[in-house]
Amino acid sequence: MGVLIMNKLEYWYARLSCRMDTDKRMSISSKLASLLRNNFSLMDALHRIEMIESENGKKPNEPFAIYMREVQKGLECGLSFSEATRGWVPPEETLLLMSGNLSDLLVSLENISTVVNGVNRIKRAVSSAFAYPLFLFAMTIGIIAMVGIYLVPPLTEAAGGDIVWRGTAASLVWASDFMNKYLYIICAALVVLIILIVVSLPIWTGKLRAKFDDFPPWSIYKLQLSVSWLMSLAAMVAADTSVPQAMRLLANNSNRYLSSILEETLLYITNGENLGNALAATGKNFPNAEIVGDLVIYSDMNDFAKNLNKIAIEYMNESVRRIENLSSTLNSVGMGLVSGAIGWVVFGTFQMQEQITAALT
16 A cells, blocks of 8 residues: 555656656657657657666656656557646647647657747746836835834824924825725735736636736736747647647637637638638737738748748747836836835935924924
């Protein structure tokens, strides 16, 4: 029983490790693609990678050695490669591997690295764009709250109730009273607002959502998701998957927000529109007007797969630049808020001390 439990723990730990370690997964995909490119059979390639990961069998319980072994077992049972890897890699990578079942696994493996690296670039850009500004915003709120709760009340108590505050001192006292009365309500409201926004991002659909997509944080979410969608679509089309079939696969494996856009786009494609015209007909401005315009032009041209990949890469690079510019702006605004809050507190405190001194003389 103890051995069985230990084997189960090792198995689930291996699955978790494989899903979490993106760099290692990309390295494994690159090795597998290289072996297939050199005419190794899929089973032979998987076995060779298993031997590398287990150090020729000395460490059979290494996570990626277990992964390779389980994929081989799945293939021996008649599963496709994407089915054998399901659960060991994130769903978006399984989706890309499904296109390999339909045409060329080697192309899919080569495209996975491009797509994953591109999506990770966007995620890193978004994280860096908002982490520091949010920290500065929280610091500003913290400064105001701490001053209002711990600094101002002793000064107002020392001044007595008859003093009439003026200027910046009056605003500091008002802010202190407001914080002491409503701080918990403000914190609760902020928490509820954040929860509503986070929940709305993947599930809110419709015409009103399309309008909110022009404003942060919905616009940033749309940007990140649209880059991932376009790069995945380009990779699947490059693997000889038709646009309708790729769109159907992506729609079936996306969250409610993206799925609703792709489903509506598919209706127009089914009625004979090309990809660009179909996206334009939805009125959702997804991904954006420029990309839709490019797709309208290139959808009916030769080498669409090549042009689509070019559009996807350019869109990713442009998106990263836009997010970096936004980050710079937000950082400046955040620094301005912190500096303004500190200046306001210092100046207001001096004024309070001066007005208390004047009132006592």
